[in-house]
Each structure stands twice: as structure tokens, then as C-alpha cells.
Amino acid sequence: MLENDIKELIVISGKGGTGKTSLIGAFASLASEKVLCDADVDAADLYLILEPDIQEREDFQEGHKALINKDKCTECGLCRELCRFNAISPDFVVNPLDCEGCGVCVHFCPEDAIDFPLQTCGELFVSETRCGPMVHARLGIAEDNSGKLVTLTRERAKKVAKKAVMNLILTDGPPGLACPVIASITGATGVLIVTEPTLSGHHDMDRVVELTRHFGIPAYVCINKFDINPEMTKTIEQYAQDNGLPVMGKIPFDPFFTKAMVEKKTIIEYDGNSDAARAVKEIWEKVADKIGLHKGN
Amino acid sequence: MKISIASGKGGTGKTTIATNLAVALGEGVSLLDCDVEEPNDHIFIQAEIDHSERVSVKVPEVDMGKCTLCGQCQEICQFKAIVVIGESVLTFPELCHSCGGCLEVCPENAITETGREMGFFESGSRDVLDFAQGRLFVGQAMSVPVIQRVKEHIESDKITIIDAPPGTSCPVINSVKDTDFVILVTEPTPFGLNDLKLAVGMVKILKIPYGIIINRSDLGDEKVTEYAKEEDIPILMEIPFSRQIAEAYSRGGLIVETLPEWKEKFINLYDKIVSYVRK
Numbered sequence: 001m002l003e004n005d006i007k008e009l010i011v012i013s014g015k016g017g018t019g020k021t022s023l024i025g026a027f028a029s030l031a032s033e034k035v036l037c038d039a040d041v042d043a044a045d046l047y048l049i050l051e052p053d054i055q056e057r058e059d060f061q062e063g064h065k066a067l068i069n070k071d072k073c074t075e076c077g078l079c080r081e082l083c084r085f086n087a088i089s090p091d092f093v094v095n096p097l098d099c100e101g102c103g104v105c106v107h108f109c110p111e112d113a114i115d116f117p118l119q120t121c122g123e124l125f126v127s128e129t130r131c132g133p134m135v136h137a138r139l140g141i142a143e144d145n146s147g148k149l150v151t152l153t154r155e156r157a158k159k160v161a162k163k164a165v166m167n168l169i170l171t172d173g174p175p176g177l178a179c180p181v182i183a184s185i186t187g188a189t190g191v192l193i194v195t196e197p198t199l200s201g202h203h204d205m206d207r208v209v210e211l212t213r214h215f216g217i218p219a220y221v222c223i224n225k226f227d228i229n230p231e232m233t234k235t236i237e238q239y240a241q242d243n244g245l246p247v248m249g250k251i252p253f254d255p256f257f258t259k260a261m262v263e264k265k266t267i268i269e270y271d272g273n274s275d276a277a278r279a280v281k282e283i284w285e286k287v288a289d290k291i292g293l294h295k296g297n
Numbered sequence: 298m299k300i301s302i303a304s305g306k307g308g309t310g311k312t313t314i315a316t317n318l319a320v321a322l323g324e325g326v327s328l329l330d331c332d333v334e335e336p337n338d339h340i341f342i343q344a345e346i347d348h349s350e351r352v353s354v355k356v357p358e359v360d361m362g363k364c365t366l367c368g369q370c371q372e373i374c375q376f377k378a379i380v381v382i383g384e385s386v387l388t389f390p391e392l393c394h395s396c397g398g399c400l401e402v403c404p405e406n407a408i409t410e411t412g413r414e415m416g417f418f419e420s421g422s423r424d425v426l427d428f429a430q431g432r433l434f435v436g437q438a439m440s441v442p443v444i445q446r447v448k449e450h451i452e453s454d455k456i457t458i459i460d461a462p463p464g465t466s467c468p469v470i471n472s473v474k475d476t477d478f479v480i481l482v483t484e485p486t487p488f489g490l491n492d493l494k495l496a497v498g499m500v501k502i503l504k505i506p507y508g509i510i511i512n513r514s515d516l517g518d519e520k521v522t523e524y525a526k527e528e529d530i531p532i533l534m535e536i537p538f539s540r541q542i543a544e545a546y547s548r549g550g551l552i553v554e555t556l557p558e559w560k561e562k563f564i565n566l567y568d569k570i571v572s573y574v575r576k
Contacts, residue, residue, distance in 0.1 A: 014335050016307010016463045021488065042464035043305045043492040064375065084397055097470060097502070102396030103375050139466055141498040146466050147438065175307035175463050177334035179438035198547035200312065200337040207335060207435055214436040228540075229547035258516050261487050 006161050007189040007291045008154075008169040010039070014204030016175035018194045019224040022257050022267060024172040025049045026280045028131040029268035031288070034168035036129065037157035038136035039184040041122065041149045046172050049264055052127030052134050060122035060137065060152065062145040063101045066094045072113035079105035079114065097142060122149050126160060131266075133160050147179035154184065168293060177207055185212065190291045191219045192248065197232035202239070209243060219245055220290055222283050226250035246290065249283040251276050299457045300570060301476040303500075305492025307463035309482045310512035310536070315460035316341040317552050321563035324425040327455045331472035332462040333416060333431035333443040340549045344428035346421035352431065352446045353412035354439075356390040357399050363407035370399035370408065391438065416443040420450060427455065440468045448472070456567075465499040473500070477574050479507040480533065485517035490524060497530070506573055510566075513538040531573065534566050 009027075011020045024046060028036055038046040066087070068079070073092055080088045083105055087098035094105075106114045121143035127134045135157040139146050157169050171188070174180045185191050191212050195205040205221070212219040221240045226233040233250065240247045252275050260270035267277050288294060302315045316338050319328035330338040357370070357379060368381045378392040379399050390413045400408045415437050420429035429450040431443040440462070448471075451457050461472035473479055479500045483493040493509065500507045507530070511521055514535035525532050536542070536552075545555040553560040 013307075015337070017309060042466050043307075043495055045306070045488040045491055048487045048491055082397070082401060084395065097474070100394050100396060101375055102394055102398055103373065104396050104398040104401060107373050107398065107402065141465050141495055142470050142502050144467050146464075175335070176440075176468075177435065178433060178440045178468070181334075182436075182438050196547075199340045199549040200335075200546075203337060203340060204335040210435040228543050232547055255516060258486055262518050264487070 005167050006158060006169060007167060007293055008171060009190055009192060009287060009291055010171040010173045010185050010188045011192045011194060012173035012181060012185065012208055013175060013194045014177060014208040015195070015201050018196045018201060019251070019257065020194050021045045021049070021172050022261065023194055023280065024170055025266040026268050026277070027170050027284050029266040030281060030284045031168055031170060033166045034132055034170050035157050035161040035164065035166055036132060036134040037154060037169055037171040038134070039150045039153055039171050039180070040174040041137045041139040041146055041153060041180065042174060044136050044138060047134070047136055049261065049266060050129040050131055050134060051264060052125070052129045052136070054125050054127045056126040058124050059120045060124055060149050061118050061120050062148050063119050063121065064103060064116045065096050065099045065101050065119055066103070066105050067115040067117060068092050068094055069113045069115060072111045074111055076110065078108055078110065082108055101144070121145055124149070124153060124156060126156065133164060135160060147183035150174070150180050150183035177211055181208070181211065182215070185217055186215055188217055190287070191217050192287055193219055193221050194224055195221060195236060196225050197223060197229040197236060199232070202232065202236055205236070209245065218290070220248050220287060221245050222248045223250045225253040227252050248286045249279055251279040251283070298571065298574070299451065299459065299476040300478050300480060301459040301461055301473040302480045302482060303461040303469055303473055303496055304463055304482045305465055305496040306483070306489055309484050309489060310510070311460055311463070311482050312337045312341065313512070313546060313552065314480060314482050314510055315458055317559070318563050318566060319426055319458045320551055321553050321560045322456060322567055325455055327427040327429065327450065327452065327457045328460070329447050329450060329457060330430035330460045331444045331447050332460055333433045333440050333447065334462060336430045336432055338428070338460055339430055341551055342423050342426070342428055344421040344423040346419045348420045350418050351414045352416050352418050352443050353414045354395045354442045355397070355410040356393045356395065356413045357388050357408045358411045359386045359388065360407045360409065361385065363405045365405055367404065369402045369404065373398040373402045415439065418443065418446045441471050444468060444471045465495045469499065470503070473505065474503055476505060478570050479505050481507055481509045482512055483509055483521055484513050485511055485519070485521040487520070489517070490521050493521065493524070497528070508533040508570070508573065510534045510536070512536050533569055534562065
């Protein structure tokens with residue numbers, strides 16, 4: 001499998017809780033040959049549905065943090081003067097939550113009293129699931145470098161896909177707009193934006209649409225819980241049309257999504273004939289077509 | 298009194314709690330939206346913004362007339378934001394963490410700092426309620442400098458309510474730290490519980506007292522309630538799913554306006570928090 005033949009679809013939303021993970025879970029039940037990737041390393045949830053059998057686990061090491069050696073320290077105060085992050089207390093203890101890992105104190109300490117150990121800030125997992133191979137990660141609580149862990153997770157998913165000769169990666173993206181989101185969409189084949197018909201959903205979608213434009217990545221839209229506010233749904237559809245964003249479909253509000261989640265099932269596994277499941281199937285067909293999955297198959 | 302509102306999982310109702318609590322309390326209250334990636338409080342608050350400024354961070358600028366290409370700036374930089382290539386020094390402002398290391402280390406004093414704009418800080422009011430928010434520019438990776446600017450708006454004599462972004466990493470830590478109490482908003486689902494546990498881990502590291510609010514409390518299972526009991530975490534409030542609330546939310550409406558009986562519940566919520574903080 002050549003790298004160029006692998007299609008990668010990322011689901012993002014801007015606003016959290018619009019249904020990214022439930023949708024990726026449903027796609028996992030529908031697509032045939034694929035690798036699953038959870039790029040929401042802050043709060044990975046896809047594994048809760050897919051119950052992975054973990055095959056490989058590795059530490060994610062990135063960045064350093066300062067550590068003052070009390071035996072060598074003469075309390076001259078230079079480090080406190082130079083630290084722009086106020087990470088060093090008056091009694092010369094570094095607060096790891098404030099330390100940016102810049103190493104300025106380490107470099108200038110006249111007594112060489114500051115160590116700078118490499119940090120282990122997360123874990124990466126490669127697993128087998130009933131829906132195929134999966135790569136997911138867990139950023140340590142209160143750790144930095146989420147963008148790098150996202151990149152690493154996606155790279156690993158690509159390797160797994162190549163090895164397994166699979167031409168599709170389905171990636172669950174994080175909420176928001178900044179570094180982890182940017183790291184999860186750069187270089188993707190396409191981005192599916194899941195929104196909801198609320199003013200917040202619309203506002204946040206508007207910002208992620210701008211982000212996908214900024215990075216030149218094709219984006220498509222689907223509207224979840226569309227019947228909560230049909231008027232707002234129309235507004236969003238009109239917005240999508242005005243901005244040249246193809247609308248892949250609309251999913252009705254359905255408590256089955258929550259019920260399926262409680263039973264650790266995808267909506268397709270829970271009830272493939274429900275209105276919501278049918279809507280998701282239609283969306284998947286259209287998205288698969290958009291990212292060029294059907295060509296040459 | 299500073300109360301922050303966080304959650305591991307997105308979309309659990311942080312904005313709903315922050316805006317309704319702020320409006321219910323009203324006078325002497327400041328509402329700060331620190332979710333600068335996707336700020337939504339303004340949709341519900343409709344504040345009149347009377348101040349707007351650009352937030353910028355310091356990044357290096359090299360005077361090639363003074364530079365001797367010694368490479369010490371490149372060596373000290375942990376973020377690969379300044380690199381000597383051939384006869385020139387390249388800077389990558391988007392990678393710079395503004396630590397000032399290159400500036401300090403340069404033996405020729407060839408490096409000065411210039412501003413790089415990251416986003417907007419805006420403040421204003423809605424009647425008696427004071428309001429401020431940050432808005433990260435689209436395409437910017439680092440949200441923390443904008444969050445820090447929003448937090449500079451805190452006045453010690455006011456009740457400050459901080460709406461944090463989702464997750465458990467640096468933007469959340471920066472929003473939540475130095476507050477007196479954290480409200481963790483969750484929903485009673487497997488995803489909600491999983492992410493709640495992560496958020497609890499975070500507030501434990503920060504050593505801030507906390508309690509939880511269960512939103513859409515009748516959709517899902519009992520596991521969040523069981524977990525709260527086991528861990529002895531106070532459940533401050535439960536909000537059942539209501540199509541009326543969901544529809545009002547979709548139009549940018551507040552619960553305390555749609556269902557006025559909730560105003561008292563939010564005032565009671567504040568009183569409960571005060572009693573926990575004083576303990």
C-alpha cells in the first residue's frame with residue numbers, strides 16, 4: 001500500500017459534544033477495510049465503544065522540565081529573575097505546571113544546579129477491535145504537547161494501515177480550534193464537520209470552516225440533532241451552500257445514541273434500522289464518495 | 298470568590314452553567330469566557346462590548362548587522378523557533394514560546410523582541426453584569442497567552458465566573474488555576490464518566506475544591522452518580538433533559554429566562570459553593 005493511496009477522514013466540530021465519536025463509531029461499523037484513530041488525546045472516548053484488545057503500548061516522551069538540585073543551589077535568584085513563566089517559587093522549587101520547558105534557567109544557572117529531565121507525558125496504544133485495528137493515545141493529565149501526540153497517533157495509524165494493506169483511516173478529532181485540532185487535520189484527505197442546529201454550533205462551525213480553508217483541506221458538513229431547531233438547520237444549510245461546503249446529511253435527535261453508548265455499541269450495531277442509523281448510513285456513503293473511496297474499487 | 302467551570306468532555310453544558318449562574322447572580326459579578334478557541338458565552342449574554350484590544354506575544358527579531366552567526370540562540374531554543382542557516386538566522390514565530398532565552402544568550406545583543414498578534418481581548422457589560430472574553434485568531438495554535446490576558450481582567454472584590462475550554466491540558470489548567478472552586482459539568486453517559494474522571498484527576502493535581510453538575514441527568518445510566526458517591530464528590534445540581542431548555546439553548550436563550558424558577562436554583566448553587574469553600 002503506497003502512502004498516497006491511503007485516504008484519511010477526520011471528524012471535527014469546533015464545539016464539543018456534537019457527536020463526533022458516535023459518528024466515527026458508526027462509520028467503523030459501516031466501512032469495510034479501515035484503521036481507526038482517536039486523535040482526541042485529551043479525552044479519548046472511542047475505545048469505550050470499541051473495547052480494544054491492546055497489542056502494543058508505548059510511552060510518549062516529549063519536552064523537558066526544570067528541576068532544582070537543592071544541594072547545589074546557592075539561592076542566588078538568577079533563575080527566578082530570568083523565568084518568564086513565574087514557575088520558580090521564592091524557596092526555589094519549580095512548579096511543573098507553570099514550567100514551560102524553555103531551559104533558560106538551566107542554561108544560566110552559575111552553579112549548574114538545575115536538571116532538565118525528559119518528560120513522559122502520555123501513552124500510545126495499538127489495538128485490535130471488532131471493527132478493525134485502532135490507534136489511540138492518552139495525554140497525561142495536565143500535560144503539554146498534545147499537538148505532538150496527535151501527530152504521532154496519526155503517523156502510527158498510517159503505518160498500521162500500510163502494513164495491513166488498508167486504504168482508509170477514520171480519525172476522531174478533538175474539539176476546539178488550536179494546536180491539537182490543527183495537528184489532527186493537516187494533510188488529511190477530507191474533514192467532516194459535525195455541527196448541531198444551535199447558535200453555538202453554528203458559530204463554532206464557522207470558525208473551523210475558516211480553519212480548514214486556512215490549511216487548504218476539503219471540508220464537508222453534517223447536522224446532528226437537526227430537529228431540535230429546524231429553522232437553525234435551514235440557516236446552517238444555507239450557510240454551507242453559500243460557502244461551497246457540501247452537506248452530507250442530517251441526523252435526527254435520537255436517544256438511541258445514548259442507549260447504544262451505554263451498551264458499548266455503535267448506533268448501527270444497536271439498531272441499524274432506526275431513523276438515526278439510516279441517516280448515518282446515507283452520510284457515510286456520501287462521505288466515502290467525496291474522499292474518493294469508491295474510485296477504482 | 299473565583300469559580301471556574303470545566304469538564305473533560307466537550308458539549309456537556311459548561312457555557313449553560315457559566316452564563317446562567319452569572320445572570321442569576323447579576324450585580325457584582327464578572328463572567329470571563331476563557332474558551333478562547335470557541336467562545337460562546339457572548340451568544341447568550343449579548344453583552345455590549347466597550348473595549349477591544351489585540352493580544353500579542355513577544356517573538357525575537359535579529360539584527361543581522363550585529364549577528365556573528367555564533368549559533369548560541371539556536372542552541373538554547375528548545376522549540377526550534379530560531380535557526381542559523383548559512384549566512385542568515387531564520388525565526389519561526391509560530392513555534393516561539395516567548396521565553397526570551399535567545400535574547401539573553403546572544404553575546405552581540407543582536408536580538409530584540411517584537412509583538413506577534415494571537416487574538417482579541419474584549420470586555421463590556423450586560424446591565425449590571427461585567428463580561429470579558431478572548432478570541433483566538435483562526436489558524437493560531439497557542440491559546441494560553443489569550444487566556445492569560447482574559448484572566449488579567451479578574452477584580453478581587455467581584456465574584457468571578459470563569460468558563461474554561463474542554464479537556465485537561467494546558468489551556469484548561471491556565472483557565473482553572475488560582476480559582477477557589479471548580480464546577481465540573483458532566484453527563485451521565487460512559488463518555489461523560491470517562492472524561493469526568495480525567496477532569497477530577499486534573500483538579501486534584503491543582504488542589505482546588507470541586508463539585509459536579511450532572512446535565513441531561515435522565516439520559517444515560519447511574520454510573521456517574523455511583524462514582525460521585527464512591528469518591529465522595531458533592532453533586533451540586535442535576536438538570537434533567539428538557540426539550541424546552543434544548544430549544545432555548547439553540548436560539549441563544551438562557552434557562553433562567555425560559556424557566557424563571559431556575560433562577561433561585563442557580564442562586565442556591567452559588568450559596569452551596571460558598572459553604573464548600575469556607576469549609
